[in-house]
Amino acid sequence: MSEIVLDGVTKTFADGFEAVKDMDLDIQDGEFMILVGPSGCGKSTALRMIAGLEDISSGEVKIGGETVNDRSPKDRDIAMVFQNYALYPHMTVRENMGFALKLAGVDKSEIDEKVEEAARTLDLEQHLDRRPANLSGGQRQRVAMGRAIVRDPKAFLMDEPLSNLDAKLRVQMRTEVAKLQSKLETTTVYVTHDQTEAMTLGDRVAVMRAGVLQQVGTPAELYDNPVNLFVAGFIGSPAMNFMPAQISGGKLQLPIGEVDLGDLGVEQRDGQVIAGLRPENFEDTEVIGDLREERGITFEAEIDLVESLGSDLFAYFHIESEGVQSDQLADIVEASLEETGAGEIQEGREQIVARLDPTSKVKRREKAELWADTAKLHLFDPESGASLRKQ
Amino acid sequence: MEHEGRDYALWSIAIVLVVLFALIPVLWLISISLKPPDELTDQRFIPQSVSFDNYKSLFEGGIDDSPFIKPLINSIAIALITTVISIVLASFCAYAIARLEFPGKRLILAGALAIAMFPPISTVGPLFDMWRALGLYDTYPGLIIPYLTFSLPLAIYVLVAFFREIPWELEQAAQVDGATPFQAFTKVIVPLAAPGVFTAAILVFIFCWNDFLFAISLTSSDASRTVPAALAFFTGESSFTAPTGSIAAAAVVVTLPIIVFVLFFQRRIVAGLTAGAVKG
Numbered sequence: 001m002s003e004i005v006l007d008g009v010t011k012t013f014a015d016g017f018e019a020v021k022d023m024d025l026d027i028q029d030g031e032f033m034i035l036v037g038p039s040g041c042g043k044s045t046a047l048r049m050i051a052g053l054e055d056i057s058s059g060e061v062k063i064g065g066e067t068v069n070d071r072s073p074k075d076r077d078i079a080m081v082f083q084n085y086a087l088y089p090h091m092t093v094r095e096n097m098g099f100a101l102k103l104a105g106v107d108k109s110e111i112d113e114k115v116e117e118a119a120r121t122l123d124l125e126q127h128l129d130r131r132p133a134n135l136s137g138g139q140r141q142r143v144a145m146g147r148a149i150v151r152d153p154k155a156f157l158m159d160e161p162l163s164n165l166d167a168k169l170r171v172q173m174r175t176e177v178a179k180l181q182s183k184l185e186t187t188t189v190y191v192t193h194d195q196t197e198a199m200t201l202g203d204r205v206a207v208m209r210a211g212v213l214q215q216v217g218t219p220a221e222l223y224d225n226p227v228n229l230f231v232a233g234f235i236g237s238p239a240m241n242f243m244p245a246q247i248s249g250g251k252l253q254l255p256i257g258e259v260d261l262g263d264l265g266v267e268q269r270d271g272q273v274i275a276g277l278r279p280e281n282f283e284d285t286e287v288i289g290d291l292r293e294e295r296g297i298t299f300e301a302e303i304d305l306v307e308s309l310g311s312d313l314f315a316y317f318h319i320e321s322e323g324v325q326s327d328q329l330a331d332i333v334e335a336s337l338e339e340t341g342a343g344e345i346q347e348g349r350e351q352i353v354a355r356l357d358p359t360s361k362v363k364r365r366e367k368a369e370l371w372a373d374t375a376k377l378h379l380f381d382p383e384s385g386a387s388l389r390k391q
Numbered sequence: 392m393e394h395e396g397r398d399y400a401l402w403s404i405a406i407v408l409v410v411l412f413a414l415i416p417v418l419w420l421i422s423i424s425l426k427p428p429d430e431l432t433d434q435r436f437i438p439q440s441v442s443f444d445n446y447k448s449l450f451e452g453g454i455d456d457s458p459f460i461k462p463l464i465n466s467i468a469i470a471l472i473t474t475v476i477s478i479v480l481a482s483f484c485a486y487a488i489a490r491l492e493f494p495g496k497r498l499i500l501a502g503a504l505a506i507a508m509f510p511p512i513s514t515v516g517p518l519f520d521m522w523r524a525l526g527l528y529d530t531y532p533g534l535i536i537p538y539l540t541f542s543l544p545l546a547i548y549v550l551v552a553f554f555r556e557i558p559w560e561l562e563q564a565a566q567v568d569g570a571t572p573f574q575a576f577t578k579v580i581v582p583l584a585a586p587g588v589f590t591a592a593i594l595v596f597i598f599c600w601n602d603f604l605f606a607i608s609l610t611s612s613d614a615s616r617t618v619p620a621a622l623a624f625f626t627g628e629s630s631f632t633a634p635t636g637s638i639a640a641a642a643v644v645v646t647l648p649i650i651v652f653v654l655f656f657q658r659r660i661v662a663g664l665t666a667g668a669v670k671g
Contacts, residue, residue: 051563053567084558
């Protein structure tokens with residue numbers, strides 16, 4: 001039994017900055033929980049409070065039913081994998097992995113046995129007597145994982161463990177981590193800013209923004225039913241498209257057409273809203289066939305750019321609109337700017353991405369007729385950002 | 392390429408000039424120490440005949456009668472004791488300064504710097520009086536205490552810089568691995584700071600080894616007189632001969648330990664032991 005419970009946990013730094021605000025989170029025994037959010041959202045601070053590396057300003061952290069607020073990290077029986085691995089450079093791989101057991105006073109023969117077993121699991125056997133400086137990035141990462149698993153702790157805490165690897169290795173290690181966790185069935189809290197990692201690894205994902213927990217749920221729940229603009233925009237790649245819309249008299253006015261509000265399952269109200277539609281909910285009318293008769297709207301758009309990935313085809317077009325304004329979306333834009341360095345925001349034009357069937361014949365700088373599956377529309381309150389879907 | 396070649400040549404010439412400039416006095420000293428007394432003033436750089444008489448005279452008469460052996464022992468003992476005490480205290484202090492936020496931290500650093508800047512000569516008079524009153528005059532502690540005063544700030548500054556270079560995650564990793572703060576310090580931080588610890592140790596050792604001011608002022612006999620002070624009391628073979636040869640020989644002998652020290656630890660000083668700790 002080693003579930004982790006955060007009960008009203010708050011972290012206030014000495015300068016008054018609140019990094020984590022009143023966070024409640026129940027992590028089940030054996031669960032793989034992901035904390036995800038843009039940088040500075042408090043996810044690492046939350047993890048470090050669970051580890052005991054950061055004092056808890058108020059609230060309670062329980063591991064395996066016991067309150068651990070006042071316990072030092074060494075008494076919490078948790079293992080942590082750091083973003084930069086934090087391997088002891090003066091020790092060999094074997095010593096690195098056995099350090100915790102040595103401190104715990106375990107027999108030398110037992111340490112050797114456990115280290116070798118972990119090394120077998122992680123394919124590190126031939127590197128046991130080397131030092132971290134002589135290992136590649138991927139090997140160092142595996143040693144860091146090995147240091148955690150030899151101890152058989154109550155929980156693994158991982159702080160962006162894959163972010164220092166190159167893209168290909170990251171995907172490969174992601175699978176390794178997932179396999180390892182399901183094999184060991186140890187409660188795991190994993191912090192990342194990468195929503196793809198969050199979606200692919202986690203049993204459940206907790207999305208954070210500016211110190212506040214936004215939504216906790218399975219990847220599918222977050223994807224299909226985001227509770228607010230932030231979660232909607234953060235989860236999914238490419239991100240959900242947003243456009244301003246107007247509700248009046250039971251009709252929803254979108255820049256691309258008009259929809260009957262009745263079908264959407266949202267609260268009845270009049271006024272401005274923000275509409276969101278994921279890229280895959282667009283399709284080329286040429287390929288869609290009969291479905292266009294059943295539901296949705298069709299519209300014409302001039303395609304700005306086509307990206308064909310073989311399995312998918314992304315068409316970029318724009319709609320004339322005033323754009324949508326929201327702090328929550330600004331946060332996401334900032335985060336993606338940091339990551340990609342690209343920003344394509346133009347005054348008065350909203351860029352929309354559509355993920356079309358690869359057989360589609362749409363061409364750059366040509367008009368195309370597109371279909372939007374309006375049954376999948378998400379509507380949000382422009383002030384609070386909250387979803388207007390009836391939960 | 393051509394440009395690089397020219398740069399390389401210019402740098403080489405500059406380095407050779409600097410090395411020559413630094414080495415000529417040392418070579419001259421060695422040259423004097425090897426000359427027999429009657430050739431001392433022959434103004435030749437390379438001695439006509441080589442004699443080790445000057446060196447022999449240093450050690451003649453054994454521990455009781457030699458003017459050099461007892462001061463050499465004093466020098467080694469005082470410098471080593473000071474170095475050990477200074478490094479132990481300074482590493483605790485520097486660790487706290489590098490890792491913790493506590494009130495008065497800036498004051499301690501500023502105070503250490505102020506003491507390091509303080510002209511030692513101004514403390515000699517008061518110390519002379521105090522030490523005689525306290526019975527510390529002409530004893531080991533009488534020299535070790537003022538040496539500590541001036542070497543601690545130096546050691547603290549060097550070590551703070553080194554401790555700050557060590558990724559904090561390593562210590563946190565050790566804590567999560569089950570180490571007490573003291574274990575994390577001794578098993579992870581100190582081994583990683585070893586190059587810094589050695590650098591600080593060598594600087595402190597050299598400072599104590601080279602000191603003349605305190606040694607000449609606070610000692611009066613071979614009980615605690617160190618080599619730099621003892622050199623001033625060397626006498627020639629007769630009252631009409633200058634002890635130049637034996638002073639030169641003694642200077643060569645006291646320079647050797649420093650050279651050995653630095654050569655021995657050079658690799659540890661230069662090698663960044665932290666390589667590979669974090670993503671490289």
